[in-house]
Amino acid sequence: MLLSRYFFKTFKEVPGDAELKSHQLLVKGGYIKQVGTGIFSYFPVAYRSLKKIEAIIRQEMDGIDGYEVNLPVAMPASLWSETGRYEAIGSEMVRFDDRAGRKMVLGMTHEEAVTDLARYVINSYKQLPVMLYQIQTKFRDEPRSRGGLIRVREFVMKDAYSFHASLEDLDAYYEKVHAAYHRIYKRCGLDVISVASDVGMMGGTGAHEFMAVTESGEDTLIVCDSCGYQANREVAQAKRTYEKDPPEAMKEVATPGMKSIEDVAEFLGVEPEDTLKAVMYTAGKKLVLCVIRGDLEINEIKLKNYLGVKDLVFAQDDEIINAGMVPGFASPVGLKDVRIIVDESAAESTNLVAGGNKKDVHIKNVNFGRDYTSTEVVDISTVKEGEACPECGKPLTITRGIEVGNIFKLGTKYSKVMKAVFLNENGKAEDLIMGCYGIGVGRLFASVVEVQKETNRIIWPISIAPFEVELIGLALEKDAKVKEAAFETYRKLKDNGFEVLFDDRKFSPGFKFKDADLLGAPLRVTIGDRSLKNGGAEVQIGTEEKIIISLDDLIPELKKAREQLFKELDS
């Protein structure tokens, strides 16, 4: 490819609203152009890379016996009504009427479409297991897209769905997908960790997310450096130990104006972990009082899952008052007719300071079981940095990551309602057991840039680089020898199967080098009169030192380098 003829342009300055490194570099390097909120066009350089990522994903999906299908972008609403999701999903699903006034939706995920295919074809356990996948554009009207390609509304996603006759078979296949995912990221040159994750409203029996670890990630991860425990904060647990003191008598104390845990603790000269935090939520339409040790935070995801509700909001002051409590001094002590959910941390701790349910009053020495009680003692707490690992007890650390994929044991949630059944060995109908597995292609692409240390240049892993080699010819018009050497090298590179981009433009050296920094070819070859005087072409592999290689040795040396780079990405 001659750069002088390529559809390509870099920019010296970047729109002020690009904040993430990947967003800035991809705009600056002429990879993407924003068309609307969360909607992008992709230039040839970007698309070459995206297609390579897709090819790797295809190979690995085919490698675990997946079959690629193509599913509709626009679907009749009736299909989504079968699972109730037409009604359940909010405005993130785009709805419209077709010319005949039929209700339609844009596909934001494809469980319904693929289950519809499965029930059409699958009759017997003999056809199982089977996995279908698609690599297609989806549209979700995200309430908040941001971060360049990291969180967008229109995006290409690889979505895979597997169908099984038993939970054991799903479990076994899930592990195969898990391994295939690690191979995909490895081959794309992206380091990821897989963390246990929330199954959320999708139901299901288990899920993992694949995370590219970076400060700019949206998700908070809890990891143990000692034993390898890794979980999304949404589901992470900690091992807590409690000192039990003999219960002492409750005693009211005046705490004028002390509403926060910090204020109360300081005022009474105790630590936050010696207090009890009471938080009122409205879940669905019912009030719930959640009780937790003062130094801990309530994990609303855990709470939602426990309650089995989708909507969870802090209760309003008047609701709290109606329930017999005083905002800022709320307490489970003496409370009637309110559902109380107690975190283990509060149930196991003794002699805590709790609210007095009276203005400016707290109560010392409150103990679970004696002073208040509940049959619902569960884990609804958020793990803090440094708490003990639930597996090995060593301190946990907190980090952040970008979710670049997820795998999910769906179970029969969709097959049941859509009547996707098979006949077992006994001729009896059973619901298909499903798993689903997603990878955001564009997000993976951007994440590779986001996690790189360099801030002014991109170096693509060779497997997904738009071009394997960039050849830079300097001052070609000035010196016929240089021009000849550069074009001859270009021809040889092409003849030897390299994906080469030749910067033959009539620009100054600095300009070309800056562009090359953004184009990110892992192999860079520079030919100018200086390099020729020094004995050939100047070669840089990634960020390694530049070296001079004679024109005769150039092709074999580059072949070796290319092979080595690919080898490093092999599992």
Added chain:
RNA sequence: CGGGAUGUGGCCCAGUGGCUAGGGCACCUGGUUUGGGACCAGGGGAUCGGAGGUUCGAAUCCUCUCAUCCCGACCA
């Protein structure tokens, strides 16, 4: 959906009631230059996001509207 902010050539920005709306980058022409975003000269390109209003006069003030960004809520 709440809170905040911004819209001025392709990109970054200046201009806050008064002459023909400026500069840098990018682009075109000619010339010089060629190892880290070159230089000189000339040139093209804007109904100042849109609509309405106030005024002798609006990029500038008012109203509405659209778009985009950030924080939060939400997220299959």
